[in-house]
Amino acid sequence: MLLHLCTWPEVESYLEKSSGIILPIGSTEQHGPTGLIGTDAICAEAIAKGVGVATQAIVGPTINVGMALHHTAFPGSISLRPSTMIQVIQDYVTGLSKHGFTRFYFINGHGGNISTLKAAFSETYYQLAQINAPHADKIRCRVGNWFMCGSVYKKAKELYGNKEGSHATPSEVAVTQYVYPEAIKTAPLDDNVASGYPIYGAADFREHYPDGRMGSHPDLATPEHGKQLYELAVKDLSNRYLEFLNQD
Ligand SMILES: [Zn+2]
Numbered sequence: 001m002l003l004h005l006c007t008w009p010e011v012e013s014y015l016e017k018s019s020g021i022i023l024p025i026g027s028t029e030q031h032g033p034t035g036l037i038g039t040d041a042i043c044a045e046a047i048a049k050g051v052g053v054a055t056q057a058i059v060g061p062t063i064n065v066g067m068a069l070h071h072t073a074f075p076g077s078i079s080l081r082p083s084t085m086i087q088v089i090q091d092y093v094t095g096l097s098k099h100g101f102t103r104f105y106f107i108n109g110h111g112g113n114i115s116t117l118k119a120a121f122s123e124t125y126y127q128l129a130q131i132n133a134p135h136a137d138k139i140r141c142r143v144g145n146w147f148m149c150g151s152v153y154k155k156a157k158e159l160y161g162n163k164e165g166s167h168a169t170p171s172e173v174a175v176t177q178y179v180y181p182e183a184i185k186t187a188p189l190d191d192n193v194a195s196g197y198p199i200y201g202a203a204d205f206r207e208h209y210p211d212g213r214m215g216s217h218p219d220l221a222t223p224e225h226g227k228q229l230y231e232l233a234v235k236d237l238s239n240r241y242l243e244f245l246n247q248d
Contacts, residue, residue: 003021003059022057023107025113026064027071027079028079034219035168040109043176043179067079082116085116086119105244121141124139147171147172152236165195169218193214193215
């Protein structure tokens with residue numbers, strides 16, 4: 001069930017059976033010369049929808065813009081600052097908790113979101129306790145990173161070896177190709193790709209990663225790989241979501 005396609009009475013009756021919600025979170029940032037700007041949001045949204053169907057969970061609106069400050073020297077990249085993102089997450093969780101949601105499962109498509117999400121969870125627990133929110137101590141937030149699922153990681157290694165890299169990876173590009181075959185892009189890619197430099201500011205990032213890739217060879221991606229990776233991620237995260245719901 002997608003929250004934005006539900007009516008409030010439907011949400012009210014859902015809450016009689018479950019207090020869990022899945023929230024896809026991605027990023028709007030450059031993904032090399034052939035990867036879509038929306039790659040991280042597209043992957044998170046598609047996989048979250050799949051998990052929602054498999055587990056009968058409500059899936060909230062995709063948080064399309066994440067923490068991607070270091071990509072913003074490339075045209076089209078948008079970022080929230082960590083402090084802004086923390087407030088966004090707090091407002092989502094605090095608002096939905098008033099209706100009875102207690103388990104918030106963020107299906108994440110962007111590595112750069114992880115530390116800010118975890119900080120946001122701590123800030124949210126603190127804020128809920130400060131305002132004496134009902135059931136404040138029962139609110140639980142968790143992040144599920146689809147690209148870090150064991151089965152996905154193993155499949156990506158098998159398909160791409162060390163050509164997977166760490167940004168604009170063939171595995172994430174493959175998932176977008178599976179979801180949007182009409183938007184597959186091609187461009188000449190240099191076999192020599194930058195990797196291994198630490199991440200600082202946006203201008204410095206662009207200087208060290210001139211075409212936006214980080215050690216990756218996204219030209220290896222195919223929609224068929226994307227289907228396999230999508231199915232593995234949905235299976236793994238569905239199990240993890242159900243475990244999360246059933247834990248105290
Ligand atoms: Zn990405």
